[in-house]
Amino acid sequence: MNYLVDIILIALSAAVINNFVLYYFVGICPFIGVSRRVDMAFGMGCAVTFVISIAAFLSWTITTMVLIPGAPLSSFIGGFFMSKEAAATIDLTVLSYIVYIFSISSSVQFVEMYVRKFFPALYKSFGVFLPLITTNCAILFACLTIMSNVVGVENPADVWDLGKSLILALFGGIGFTIAIVIMSGIREDLDICDVPKPFKGAAITLVIGGILALAFMGFTGVDSGLRKAMTRVPETAIVVSTQPSAHTAMIDEFIRGDMNK
Amino acid sequence: MPDQPTASERFLQGILPENPVYRQLLGLCPTLAVTNGMQPAITMAVSVAFVLVCANLVISLIRNLLKPHLRIVIFTLTIATFVTIADKVLAAYLYQMSKTLGPYIPLIIVNCIIICRCEVCASKQSPFIAVSDALGQSIGFGLALSSIAAVREILGTGGLFGVQLLPAAWPDWVIMVLPPGAFITLGLLLGFVNWLSMRKKGGRI
Amino acid sequence: MIEITIGIAAGTMLGMAVIMSYILGWANKKFRVEVDPRVESVLEILPGANCGGCSYLGCSEYAVAVATDNAPVNRCPVGGESCALAIAKIMGVEAGAIIPHRAIVHCGAKKEDRLGRTEYRGEHLCAAATLVAGVQGCTFGCLGFGDCVDSCKYDAIHVIDGLAVVDYDNCIGCGACVKACPRAIITMTDFHEPQIPTVKCSNRDKGKDVTSVCNRGCIGCRICAKTAPDLFVMNGNIAVANHEEYREEMGASALEAIEKCPKDCIGYIGMN
Amino acid sequence: MPDMKSIFETNLGQAWLVLLLAIIFGSSLAGVQAALGPRIEENKLRETLEKVPVVILGQTAVDELQAKEQTLTILPNTVSVTRQGVTKFYTLYRADFADGTTAGWVAKTSGQGYADRIELLVGMDQNAEKVTGLFILDQKETPGLGNKIVEDAWRDQYSGKSTATPFTVVKLPRGGENEIDAISGATISSDAVTNLVNQAVSDLKPRVAELKTPEPKGVN
Numbered sequence: 001m002n003y004l005v006d007i008i009l010i011a012l013s014a015a016v017i018n019n020f021v022l023y024y025f026v027g028i029c030p031f032i033g034v035s036r037r038v039d040m041a042f043g044m045g046c047a048v049t050f051v052i053s054i055a056a057f058l059s060w061t062i063t064t065m066v067l068i069p070g071a072p073l074s075s076f077i078g079g080f081f082m083s084k085e086a087a088a089t090i091d092l093t094v095l096s097y098i099v100y101i102f103s104i105s106s107s108v109q110f111v112e113m114y115v116r117k118f119f120p121a122l123y124k125s126f127g128v129f130l131p132l133i134t135t136n137c138a139i140l141f142a143c144l145t146i147m148s149n150v151v152g153v154e155n156p157a158d159v160w161d162l163g164k165s166l167i168l169a170l171f172g173g174i175g176f177t178i179a180i181v182i183m184s185g186i187r188e189d190l191d192i193c194d195v196p197k198p199f200k201g202a203a204i205t206l207v208i209g210g211i212l213a214l215a216f217m218g219f220t221g222v223d224s225g226l227r228k229a230m231t232r233v234p235e236t237a238i239v240v241s242t243q244p245s246a247h248t249a250m251i252d253e254f255i256r257g258d259m260n261k
Numbered sequence: 262m263p264d265q266p267t268a269s270e271r272f273l274q275g276i277l278p279e280n281p282v283y284r285q286l287l288g289l290c291p292t293l294a295v296t297n298g299m300q301p302a303i304t305m306a307v308s309v310a311f312v313l314v315c316a317n318l319v320i321s322l323i324r325n326l327l328k329p330h331l332r333i334v335i336f337t338l339t340i341a342t343f344v345t346i347a348d349k350v351l352a353a354y355l356y357q358m359s360k361t362l363g364p365y366i367p368l369i370i371v372n373c374i375i376i377c378r379c380e381v382c383a384s385k386q387s388p389f390i391a392v393s394d395a396l397g398q399s400i401g402f403g404l405a406l407s408s409i410a411a412v413r414e415i416l417g418t419g420g421l422f423g424v425q426l427l428p429a430a431w432p433d434w435v436i437m438v439l440p441p442g443a444f445i446t447l448g449l450l451l452g453f454v455n456w457l458s459m460r461k462k463g464g465r466i
Numbered sequence: 467m468i469e470i471t472i473g474i475a476a477g478t479m480l481g482m483a484v485i486m487s488y489i490l491g492w493a494n495k496k497f498r499v500e501v502d503p504r505v506e507s508v509l510e511i512l513p514g515a516n517c518g519g520c521s522y523l524g525c526s527e528y529a530v531a532v533a534t535d536n537a538p539v540n541r542c543p544v545g546g547e548s549c550a551l552a553i554a555k556i557m558g559v560e561a562g563a564i565i566p567h568r569a570i571v572h573c574g575a576k577k578e579d580r581l582g583r584t585e586y587r588g589e590h591l592c593a594a595a596t597l598v599a600g601v602q603g604c605t606f607g608c609l610g611f612g613d614c615v616d617s618c619k620y621d622a623i624h625v626i627d628g629l630a631v632v633d634y635d636n637c638i639g640c641g642a643c644v645k646a647c648p649r650a651i652i653t654m655t656d657f658h659e660p661q662i663p664t665v666k667c668s669n670r671d672k673g674k675d676v677t678s679v680c681n682r683g684c685i686g687c688r689i690c691a692k693t694a695p696d697l698f699v700m701n702g703n704i705a706v707a708n709h710e711e712y713r714e715e716m717g718a719s720a721l722e723a724i725e726k727c728p729k730d731c732i733g734y735i736g737m738n
Numbered sequence: 739m740p741d742m743k744s745i746f747e748t749n750l751g752q753a754w755l756v757l758l759l760a761i762i763f764g765s766s767l768a769g770v771q772a773a774l775g776p777r778i779e780e781n782k783l784r785e786t787l788e789k790v791p792v793v794i795l796g797q798t799a800v801d802e803l804q805a806k807e808q809t810l811t812i813l814p815n816t817v818s819v820t821r822q823g824v825t826k827f828y829t830l831y832r833a834d835f836a837d838g839t840t841a842g843w844v845a846k847t848s849g850q851g852y853a854d855r856i857e858l859l860v861g862m863d864q865n866a867e868k869v870t871g872l873f874i875l876d877q878k879e880t881p882g883l884g885n886k887i888v889e890d891a892w893r894d895q896y897s898g899k900s901t902a903t904p905f906t907v908v909k910l911p912r913g914g915e916n917e918i919d920a921i922s923g924a925t926i927s928s929d930a931v932t933n934l935v936n937q938a939v940s941d942l943k944p945r946v947a948e949l950k951t952p953e954p955k956g957v958n
Contacts, residue, residue, distance in 0.1 A: 002824070023440055024364075028289040029373050066478055074474060081470045090471055092478060094349070094771035097367050098341040098763060099482060105334050106486040110493050117497035134333055137290040137371045144364050155827040194589050197616065198456035202286050203448050210444030217441060220880070221926055224850055231824075326755050329510075331487075334756060342763040346770050353774040356781035360876075435883070462621065472768040479764030480757060487753030 005230045007167050013223045014168050015175040020138045022179055022213040027138030031180055031209065032202050041184035045177025049170065051108055052139050056169030058103040059096075059143035060162050063150050067092045067099070093151050100143040108134045138176055142169045182212060268393035271382065275397020281374045282405035283454045288374040292406060293443040294365045299422055302410035303403070304358045308351060308366060310399030312343045313375050314392055320383040321391035327384055336379045341370045374398060412446050413437045504556055505533040511552045512542055532557060540565065565656045566737075567639035569623065569632050570709075572651045573608040574666030574731050577628035579681040580604060596648040603679025606669045608651060617646030634737045655709045661736040663697065663720040664707045665690075667729075672703055682731050689726045694719035698732070707732070786846065786859070786875065787812060790831050793861030793871040794842035796897070808836050819941045830942055840864040843946050845938045846875070851930040854878040856887075858931065860938045862901065866946040872896045872935065877927075884927035892921060892928075896935060901943060904936040 020026050027048070034044045066073045070088040078087025116123045133139065145168060149160040160168075186208055195204050266274075281287045291309070295301040319339050327335060348366045351359040359366065369375065378398055383391040411421060417437030419427040436442045509529040520541035522528040531537035532553060539557060540550035577583075582603030588594050592613040595601045601609060610628035622636035623643050630643075630652070644652045651668045665684060669676050673685030686703035697712060697720055698705045712720070724732050791800045791810045803809065810833040817828045829846040842864055848857035856879070861871040872893045879885045886892055896905065899916050907920045907928050920928040 025290050025294040025440065025443065026368065028293060029287070032286060032289065062482075074478070077474055077477065078470065081473075082467070086467070090474055091771075091775075092471075092475055092768075094345060094767050094775075095475055095479060095764060097345045097348075097370060098338060098479065098760075098767070101337045101341045101370050102334070102482060102486060102760075105337050106490055109334070109490055113490075113493045113497040134337070135371050135373055135376050137368050140368060140371050141364065144367055148364070155825075157825055157827075192589070192591070192593065194591065196452070198459055199448075199452040200616070203452035203455060206444050206448030206451060208448075210441045210448060213444055214436075214441040217439065221852055224852055224926060224930070227850055323755070328753075328755070331753060331756055335759060338756070338759050338763060342767060345767055349770050349774045349778065353777040353781070356778070356785070435880075439880070468769075468772045471772065472765045475768035476761045476765040479760040483753070483757045483760035487756050491753065 002231070003163075005227065006164065008230075009223050009227055010164055011167050011171040012226070015171040015178065016216070017219040017223050019175045019179055019216050020141060020172050021176055022209070022216045024141060026141040027136050027176055030133075030136060031183060032205050035180050035184035035187055035205070038181060038184045038188065041180045042177065045173070045180050047133055048136060048138060048176050049173025051104070051111065051133050052142050052169045052173045052176075053166060054107045054111070055100070055104045055139045056142055056146055056165045057162070058107060059100050060146055060150070060160075060165040062099050062103065063093075063096060063147055067096055068151055069093075093147075096147050096151070100140060100147075104139050104143070105134045138172065142172050179212070179216075183209065186212075266386070266390065268390045271386075271390055271394035272397035275394055275399075276401045276404065279398075280401040280405055281398050282402060283451060285374075285377070286451075287377055288372045288402060289447070290368060291365050291372060292409060293440075293447060294368075295362060296406055296410040296413055296443060296446075297417065297438045298361075299407065299410045299414050300358065301361050302406040304351070304355065305362060305365065305369075306399065306403035306406045308344075308347045309369055309372065309374070309402055310396070311347050312340060312369055313378060313395040313399045315343045316340045316375055316379060317383040317391040317395035318388055320379045321386060321388040324384045332380070332384065333376075336376055336384075337370065340375050340379070344369045374402060409443075409446055409450060412450065413442060417442065505529045507556050508532050508553050511549055511556075513549065541567070565658060567654055568634060568637050568657050568736070569639065569641070569643055569652050570655055570664050570735060571608065571623075571630050571632055572653065572664070572666060572668040573606075573629065574733070575604070575607055575629065575680045575682045577610070580607065580628070580679070581681070582679050592646075593648050604669055604676075604683065606649060606651065606671075607667075607680065607683075609649065613646045613648065614643035614652060617642040632735070634735070657736055658710070658712060659714055659736070661734045662707075662709055662712050663724065663732055663734055664709065665698070665705045665732055666735075667704065667731045670702055670704050676703075682729055684731050685729060687728060689728070690723040690732055693726050694723040698723060705732070787831075789859055789873045789875070790833055790844045790861075791841075793844050793859050793873050794833055794863075796871060810834060810841050811836075817942065817945050819945075821941075826937070826941065828938060828942060830945065842870055843942070845942050847934055847938045848876075849930060849934045849937075851877060852879050852884050852924070852926040856927075856930055856934065858934060860935050861897075862939070862942075862946065866901055866939070866943050869896050869899050869901055869935070869939065872931075874931070879924065879927045883921065883924040886921045886924060887927050887931050895919070901939045904940065905932045907932050 014020070018024060021028065021031050030044055030048070035041045063071075065071055069091040071092075074090045074092055075084070075087040078090045081087075112123075146160060146165040149158070149164075153159050183205065187205060190204060190208070199207070275281070279285060282289070282292050288309075291305055295305045316336075316339050320336065323335075344367060347369070348359070351362075351366065378395060382394045386394070414421055414437075415426055416434045419425060419429075419431050419433050434442070437446065505526075506529075509526060512525040512529060520528045520537075522531055522537075522541075525542075528537070528541065532539055536557065539553040542549050542553075580602050582600070584600055584602070586595060586598065586601045588598060590611050592609045592611045595609045595611055599605070608628075608630050610625050610630065612625045612630070614623050614630050615625055619642060620636045620638055620640065622633045622638070623630055624633065625631075630647075632643075639654060641654050644650070644654055649668075655662075655664075667676075667680075667682070667684040669680065669683045673687065676683035676685050684704050686700065686705070688700055688705070690698040690705050691700050694716070697708055697716060699708060700706075720734075724730075724734075790812050791803070794810075795803070813832045813834070814829055815832075817830050819826050819828065826847070831844040831846070833841045833844065835841050843862045843866060845860045845862070846857070847860065848855050850856075855876070856874065857876040859873045859875060860869060861873075862868065863870050874888045874893070877885060877887065879887065895918050899905065903916050905916045905918050906914065907925070908914070908917045909920055909925075911917055911919060918928065918932055
């Protein structure tokens with residue numbers, strides 16, 4: 001039951017409440033650049049949703065399999081050089097940015113070649129978007145959100161699994177598509193309005209985007225309200241257990257070092 | 262396309278005539294995100310400057326080894342490395358600032374300014390020109406960021422760097438600190454800059 | 467401990483790079499779409515500004531046109547001479563001098579020449595004004611609200627005294643104004659000479675209708691066609707200049723036609 | 739071996755630059771991490787541990803202690819409390835004076851606020867009868883409204899109140915015990931903080947009784 005609540009809340013907040021474009025400001029370049037016509041915007045939205053899901057899958061698997069301390073792969077290789085438990089503490093999270101961007105650009109290039117070979121018509125219509133997507137902040141932002149929910153999370157129960165990451169990516173892409181399609185609808189009407197000359201093009205789009213963000217701000221707080229409604233209020237029965245986790249061991253060592261400095 | 266631009270010309274171009282934010286509309290994601298305060302804006306500008314200069318230097322050093330179809334992958338790899346270094350240095354020495362900037366430092370990797378400068382300038386010019394171009398662009402980016410951050414911070418919190426500028430009776434425009442404020446301020450400033458440059462060229466209003 | 471972490475970090479990156487580039491290399495070969503190698507080399511030379519100056523949709527379209535159905539190599543205004551020569555070398559075609567490709571506004575009537583002008587209070591956009599009948603007498607001529615000026619990125623066309631005039635020093639021939647003009651009176655033509663004669667009118671009505679709406683419209687009197695038959699030819703009620711054939715030496719007959727024109731609507735235009 | 743050369747030439751060969759860069763960057767980053775890693779960890783921990791004494795004794799008392807170069811020894815342990823299958827993790831710090839007597843307890847907890855998670859420290863006296871202080875470590879509430887929970891004026895409402903009855907958020911004071919007046923326009927944020935405090939106090943109160951040192955040990 002709780003897993004379902006989390007899934008719905010992640011989906012809702014990624015799509016509408018904390019919309020990638022209007023709340024987190026990622027993916028603004030295509031938001032301004034590509035939103036001339038609705039069909040182009042929709043094509044761009046689908047391309048972003050498709051690539052963001054692949055990127056999320058890749059980034060989650062690589063993070064949990066290789067990067068975090070105690071990940072199966074890094075401890076397996078470490079095992080050869082040193083003792084088992086020392087190998088478990090190898091921390092490769094510093095590589096995460098390179099690994100994400102590397103996997104995103106390679107997957108975009110692979111998808112571009114695949115679409116060019118097997119769907120030439122599709123490639124003609126929105127093939128031009130694909131290289132543009134590599135430099136799209138929304139994709140990397142999704143990977144970073146997933147990483148921040150997998151690495152450095154004290155409470156092991158909060159660590160995200162593959163399901164939650166894919167849901168975030170999918171609905172983040174859908175949120176991006178919603179925002180860019182609405183904006184392109186407005187911009188098509190803008191062409192015949194009498195916009196003062198200095199404001200033509202990007203400036204008016206940004207101001208309209210501001211008003212759109214204002215409207216989307218109406219959604220904040222919906223997810224905390226929903227969370228309260230969906231999770232039953234726990235009674236007072238308490239089961240208490242203490243076990244020294246790696247986290248506390250680190251704090252002890254730090255404090256002892258600090259105290260006798 | 263000027264085939265051999267001189268270093269100083271690329272440097273001066275980058276600041277105002279080819280300002281990355283107002284003229285080329287690049288790098289809007291961090292511009293909107295971190296300009297709710299002057300301090301985060303300046304830290305972001307400095308880290309972008311660091312990454313841009315190093316990336317341009319490295320790319321222009323290896324420019325004749327680049328294979329066309331692997332170009333983008335190599336650019337992003339170099340930029341990502343320098344961004345990670347910047348992020349770690351910031352987390353080590355300016356911990357509070359790195360918490361406020363949060364996810365927007367790694368987003369420098371996909372910041373369109375850097376990849377565009379690498380592609381347009383660094384992969385074709387000699388290191389000296391590439392670095393001067395990078396410096397020009399980052400100063401331009403810094404100017405743009407601080408101009409937006411100044412407007413938003415003064416209107417949003419009534420003061421700059423904690424110094425109270427506006428009279429106490431001024432009701433803080435909280436919206437300026439929120440996301441919609443960022444869009445609207447940048448939109449209006451962009452319009453103003455276009456208007457300024459058009460008036461200079463005697464264009465039609 | 468640290469060297470091992472560095473070693474493993476380098477190892478993971480190497481492993482990932484090997485896997486990724488192997489997949490890309492394999493995909494590159496497997497999904498090889500037979501693309502004419504010349505298209506790619508031509509595309510590399512083109513500046514990639516996608517400005518449409520070559521009257522194709524973008525550089526890639528123009529590259530395909532050049533490589534497959536051998537379109538003229540000197541069409542790229544931004545690339546200019548160097549780009550045309552380089553493409554010609556690839557295509558093994560003789561480049562031919564760069565013929566400037568510029569815009570011509572086929573209307574010469576200033577505000578005071580136009581009769582029957584109503585007081586138009588709608589949107590100050592040609593796109594909107596052209597929908598309203600009778601904004602000005604002539605239903606063919608320039609409305610003067612500057613849609614072409616807005617569309618021009620090179621500041622090469624201005625509305626002076628209600629008439630759009632091309633500034634040939636800035637015009638690179640990108641064709642944006644042609645698309646922007648709702649009355650389609652701007653055409654892109656090759657300038658074989660710096661200055662060429664043209665008919666500054668596009669009103670195809672009969673003479674008496676033209677005189678009722680404009681002092682400078684072409685009334686279809688055929689005098690220019692008679693005096694310089696190789697330069698001007700009648701197309702219904704309006705004379706059309708033959709820009710392709712005009713050379714310097716035909717200047718005399720052109721000047722004669724210009725004097726003889728009762729409405730003075732033929733004239734020289736181009737770079738001075 | 740010629741075909742190996744040709745394969746190498748086609749697939750990986752072209753990408754040799756990518757491989758080389760990957761190795762160089764991978765190792766250089768690991769080096770940077772090795773150099774800066776400890777410092778970053780230290781920053782993270784210092785930020786929390788600096789606040790622990792302040793939350794228990796209040797800033798003035800801590801400054802006096804600083805003057806006498808006395809510092810509290812802080813012993814952390816992780817407490818996991820399961821309720822209805824929902825396990826909640828607390829880091830409970832016990833701060834002792836130099837002479838070993840327990841100055842108080844600080845619980846670090848986090849929960850869903852209005853916009854995002856709120857992370858806070860709740861200070862309690864030695865046998866958790868009174869809440870001594872509250873400090874918000876991390877919050878992303880709406881600036882200007884929700885983020886007023888960080889201001890001292892609002893936070894000090896919690897200090898000095900007994901932990902017997904849970905706190906209630908009220909719009910206008912009704913004279914009841916343990917009342918916290920809500921921030922106007924940010925009731926969700928104030929509720930969120932109050933619930934976090936109530937939950938932490940009620941979860942950890944029995945826990946404190948167990949962990950309390952039987953009698954003050956010699957100076958350790």
